[in-house]
Amino acid sequence: MTDLSDINLKKLLDNAKIGVVIHNIDTSVVYANPAALQLLNLTYEQIIGKDAMDPQWHFVDEYGQVLPTESYPVSRVVHAHETLNQEILGVVFHHDKDINWFLVDAYIEGFGTSGFVVVTFTDITDKKTQFSFQDVVENAQDIIIITEADLLTSPLGPKIVYVNKAFETLTGYTETEVIGDTPRILQGNFTDADSLKRISKALQAKQPVRETLLNYGKNGRPYWLDINIIPLKNRLGKVTHFAAIERDVTEQKFHAEQLEKSNKDLKMLKDNLLKMVEQQTAELKNTNFKLQRLAYYDFLTGLPNRRSFMDNMQKQLSAAKRSGELLLMGVIDLDNFKAVNDQYGHDIGDNVIKLAADSIRAVFRQEDCFGRLGGEEFSFSLKIEQSADAEQICQRLLDSIAAQKHQISEHESVSVTASIGITVLKPHKNTTVSDLYSQADQALYDAKAQQKNCFKQYIQADD
Numbered sequence: 001m002t003d004l005s006d007i008n009l010k011k012l013l014d015n016a017k018i019g020v021v022i023h024n025i026d027t028s029v030v031y032a033n034p035a036a037l038q039l040l041n042l043t044y045e046q047i048i049g050k051d052a053m054d055p056q057w058h059f060v061d062e063y064g065q066v067l068p069t070e071s072y073p074v075s076r077v078v079h080a081h082e083t084l085n086q087e088i089l090g091v092v093f094h095h096d097k098d099i100n101w102f103l104v105d106a107y108i109e110g111f112g113t114s115g116f117v118v119v120t121f122t123d124i125t126d127k128k129t130q131f132s133f134q135d136v137v138e139n140a141q142d143i144i145i146i147t148e149a150d151l152l153t154s155p156l157g158p159k160i161v162y163v164n165k166a167f168e169t170l171t172g173y174t175e176t177e178v179i180g181d182t183p184r185i186l187q188g189n190f191t192d193a194d195s196l197k198r199i200s201k202a203l204q205a206k207q208p209v210r211e212t213l214l215n216y217g218k219n220g221r222p223y224w225l226d227i228n229i230i231p232l233k234n235r236l237g238k239v240t241h242f243a244a245i246e247r248d249v250t251e252q253k254f255h256a257e258q259l260e261k262s263n264k265d266l267k268m269l270k271d272n273l274l275k276m277v278e279q280q281t282a283e284l285k286n287t288n289f290k291l292q293r294l295a296y297y298d299f300l301t302g303l304p305n306r307r308s309f310m311d312n313m314q315k316q317l318s319a320a321k322r323s324g325e326l327l328l329m330g331v332i333d334l335d336n337f338k339a340v341n342d343q344y345g346h347d348i349g350d351n352v353i354k355l356a357a358d359s360i361r362a363v364f365r366q367e368d369c370f371g372r373l374g375g376e377e378f379s380f381s382l383k384i385e386q387s388a389d390a391e392q393i394c395q396r397l398l399d400s401i402a403a404q405k406h407q408i409s410e411h412e413s414v415s416v417t418a419s420i421g422i423t424v425l426k427p428h429k430n431t432t433v434s435d436l437y438s439q440a441d442q443a444l445y446d447a448k449a450q451q452k453n454c455f456k457q458y459i460q461a462d463d
Contacts, residue, residue, distance in 0.1 A: 019102070023074045023117040027051040030116070039100070039123050040091065060090040060099060062234070063146065063241060065161055073106040077117045083107045087234075088124070101125045143167045143246035145183060149231065149239045152203050157182055158242065170248060172218035180322055183244070185315075186215040190222070199229065206231050206239040212249065224253040298372040300350060301357035309371030313381050313433050316369050321427050325383045328390045329436040330422035331444045332360070332397065334376035335452040340414060351406050352416055359400035363393070379437070390424050394455035402453065419447040420455035 013020050019036035023029055028051045037044060052072045059067040069075055073089070076082045084106040090099040102121035109116045137144045144164045151157030160178050168174055171186060178185065187196070195211045202209035208230045216222050225246045232241040296308035304312065313329070320327045334356055341349040353376060360378055364370050368382035384390060398418060405413040421444025423436055439458040447456040 019121045019123075021047075021119045021121075023051075023078075023119065025078060025113050025115055025117070027053075027074045027078060027117070036121075039102070039121070058092055060092060061240075062088040062090070063161070063232075064090070064099070073104055073119050074117050077106045077108050077119075081108075089121075099125075101127075138164050140164060141166055143170060143225070143244075143248070145244040145246070146232070147183065147242050147244070149203075149206065149241050152200070155182070155184075158203070161241065167246075170217065170223065171215075172221075176323075177218075177319065181318075186217075188214070188216040188220075188222070190214055191216075199227075202229070203242060212253070223248055224250045298357075301354055301372050303357050303361065303378070304369075304371035306371065306373045309369060309373065309379055310433060312369045312371075313379075313436075316381055316383070317427055317431065317433055317436070320383060321429060321431070324426060326385065326387070326424065326426055327381065327436075328384045328393065328422060328424050329381040329440050330379065330394065330420050330455075331373075331437070331440040332356075332378040332380070332401075332418050332420050333444055333448065334401070335417045335419055335448075337376040337416060340416060344408065344414060348406060348408065348414065352404075352414065355404040355406060356401050356416070356418070359404055360397065363396050363400055379440075381436070384424070387424050390422055390457065391455075394420050394422060398453060398455065417453035419444060419452050421445065421447055421458065422455060423458040 013031075013033045016033055017035055019039045020031075020033045021029055021036050022031040028049055029047050032040075032042075032044065032047050037047065040047065052069050052075050059072055061067055067089075070079065073084050073087075076084065084104055087104050088101065089104050090101050092099050101124050103124050104119065104121045106117060106119040109118055143166045144162075145160060145167060146162040147158035147160050149158065151159065159180055159182060163173075163175050163178055167178075173185075191214050195213050199209050199211055199213075208228070210226075210228045213225050213227055214222055215225055226249045227244055227246045229242055229244045231239040232243055234240050296305060296311075297303070298305045317327065319325075334352070337349065337352070340352055353372075356376075356378070357372065360370055360380065364380060364382065368380065370380040371378065373379050382393075384393075397420060401418045402415065405415045407413045421440045421442065423439035423443065425431070425436075427436075443456040443458040447454050450456070
């Protein structure tokens, strides 16, 4: 390195047992001692001149989460003017999935554009990997969720960064579906609001908290959890993540009243009281279930109503944004339905609506979104692999609806056709459900105006 004039210092660095890498202020590497080359498994030619953006390596934090380039040691020193002291970082190379763990120090030497950033690191891989904490938590029977400790308020956070296999088994969600989302996706109408407030207060204060909470799986099944949330600190004592250790206590929760059976007389009295309570609880739950179904399902067809469809559509849109998948959203309107009502009456019209709903239900899968928006209008949304799939789906819908016949008498039946407007796109971060509906509705207008019994796709107008 030509800028080092002290030959004794360079000799010292060349023979040091710890890794030393020196960067220019633009983060490009100008020197790496032999220990650094050995620890990083690189040649001198492979590292000299490379900067923080070089794709042959990336850093992870001590929890294994990939760091953005602005959080790399040299970037933090240059741009955030931080000095790193004894920070644990892992380095992952593209040719090797194993993580090499280092204890890192970094500081700036000199001033302005003539300064250098000195990064030193010591290999602690053996100490870090004497046994795998990830193997322990991955195979634990208890559920383990790790979230970030910032952005705690809805709707942004706290963001989930890790879940173990027990979580996937109990909830039905996969790791891919929940990473980047918040634990709020597991909460529902009957999750206790006071418990959630106590949890939120503890997280804001970076304090541990324990609660028993009602959560819901992907399929809507409720379950009770004994939740113990603890803050996780880095080596500087700063809380960076929260770990929630959760145990399924559903059976204990619902059957705890059966544990006391010692006194027969007391048991008889208690059993009578319990039966009354259980009956009232069952009646209340049944009433709540009916009310909840009325709130989310269309009374005539049994399909999800507008509110339920829009809620499910929002979840599907959020998932498509994260995965970058292609999304198909459509609006269906029955052709000349008013004429059916006027000629045959509302009872026949209702049966025609039911038959159309049966056709829609038969075409789509359980994981697709579909519902009745009102009157003779329906809507649907699903992920597709390629744009050509949209045409096949729409044609199946048109054929299925047109094939349905309501028998009015021995010699007379009535059937209807439909018009469909669709939009197909890979949603970006600013795309909303309202955007998709407006585009599909505009395409539906075109289908109605042209010939009916057809589908039209929304075409983005040129600016």
